[in-house]
Amino acid sequence: MKRYGRVRSMSEEVDWDSLTFSLTPTDTMYLTETTATEPWMPGSLRPYGAIPMSPAAGVLNYGQGLFEGMKAFRTSKDRVVFFRPEENARRMQRGADRLKMPPVPESIFIDAVEQCVQANIKWVPPTGRGALYVRPLLMGSGPVLGVAPAPSYTYLVYVTPVGPYFKGGVSAIDLLISEDYHRAAPGGSGGVKAIGNYAPGMMPSKKAKAAGFAEVIYLDAETHNYIEEVGAANFFCVKDNTLYTPELTGTILPGITRQSIIELARHNGYDVVETKVSAEFAMGADEAFCCGTAAVISPIGSITKGGEKAVYGDGKPGPITEQLYSHLVGIQNETEEDLFGWLHEIPL
Ligand code: PLP
Ligand code: COI
Helix, strand or coil, rough: CCCCCCCCCCCCCCCHHHHCCCCCCCCEEEEEEEECCCCCCEEEECCCCCCCCCCCCCHHHCCCCCECEEEEEEEECCCCCEECCCCCCHHHHHHHHHHCCCCCHHHHHHHHHHHHHCCCCHHCCCCCCCCCEEEEEECCCCCCCCCCCCCCCEEEEEEEEEEECCCCCCCCCEECCCCCCCCCCCCCCCCCEEEEHHHHHHHHHHHHHHCCCCEEEEEEHHHHHHHEEEEEEEEEECCCCEEECCCCCCCCCCCCCHHHHHHHHHHHHCCEEEEEEEEEHCCCCEEEEEEEEEEEEEEEEEECCEEEEECCCCCCCCHHHHHHHHHHHHHHHHHCCCCCCCCCEEEC
16 A cells, blocks of 8 residues: 655645635545455555446446545644544445445445545645545446346545535525425435435525525425425524434434534533424524534524525624534644544554
8 A cells, every 4th residue: 555754745736725615636546346245355546537337337227326425634733634434434334234235344444535545645635724525435336227236336435625515615604494395205315325315405406596595404304394404414503502403313314523513512511402403493593503524514694484584693603603613623623632532543
């Protein structure tokens, strides 16, 4: 395996201060393959680029695929770290069970993401100016015609430097509650990162953006009352110094950032309630934010439902949102102590 010394150059092709959440092709990706019956074996690095695939691949025809999203941070201690990568490995394993794919062992998952960051080290942004987004993919790549699991599978990792997920950086975003569309239904695949969960959200999201909103909030598909998620991020609101977040019912993605915020907030002395959060309750809250690997903690400035608009504070991030944001980002940048042992150093 190629190892890199402590003195590492950063790419001069990137203007780190203009990074958005978009694809910048990097040098190297990782790939390994297996069949439905053989164990996974460690794969190898290769130049970033297109992969050959059968037109009858399970992933192309029936959406048998999962992805993960994680970030590598260059910290103030001149280390490069992941944030809780074991959680991504485990979530992908649960997703693999749900989509009838062979789960990638945690050791192979972690080795792959580490190797990919090491090989693309020059693309890791300077401290506080973005992160290297790491995208593991697991897919049924072998050919299959009947609706059935593919005969073979590919686990692939690529990376790209990213900045803020929402336009305007960390300024508060305006969200629209979707009254016509849902993201997930009970018994479906909403609780795993199935690739097929995302395309159905594109049309509602585009419509909301055309109307001036940053993203949509989805309600539950049964009662249409309770908030589930914000596009591809989890939802929190704050009322009377208590945090509320939708409980995990199987239709919501169990976000690693969500879980970390629950732990951080409790550590900072706040009560956190995982419960059903009605749109009405959220619209009467003091603060609201959404969170995820890509979204980090994004303050919500307003929520609109039908003709009603709830504005939080004066459209600026609320104090508890700010506090949690600084604490989380501080841990990731190593300007705050890693109290919970969440950081995973990538050997360089
Ligand atoms: N919800 C959805 C639908 C997502 O795609 C993501 C992104 O991964 C999240 C929530 C946030 O999860 P995490 O904090 O693990 O990135
Ligand atoms: C993430 O936060 O990593 C996501 O997966 C969100 C989105 C880019 C799909």
